[in-house]
Amino acid sequence: MSGSEMQKTRVINELRSFIKKLLQDPQILEQSLVVARKHLPESSGPAVMATIANEISDTTSVHIPEDPSEHSEADKLYLELLKEVVLEEQALY
Secondary structure: OOHHHHHHHHHHHHHHHHHHHHHHOOHHHHHHHHHHHHHOOOOOOHHHHHHHHHHHHHHOOOOOOOOHHHOOHHHHHHHHHHHHHHHHHHHHO
8 A cells, every 4th residue: 555545544544533423422513613613703823723623622522632733634624624614604694
């Protein structure tokens, strides 16, 4: 298996595990959105995203490393999707 295939497999496994966690505890999604809505009106830069990640880790069973350089592909994707959802909500109003 090539390096890129191994990377894809690792990312898929991370996402699979993460989705499973979300299905086991649906409250994670709502709590994550509450956190994102609270912080995103300020800015959407790296510092705010790190704050969101830390608060999600503190208030849910999802663990996102404190240091953004340690975020997995699944962590980055989840934070980016939260940001998109909140910004789309704000655009509707």
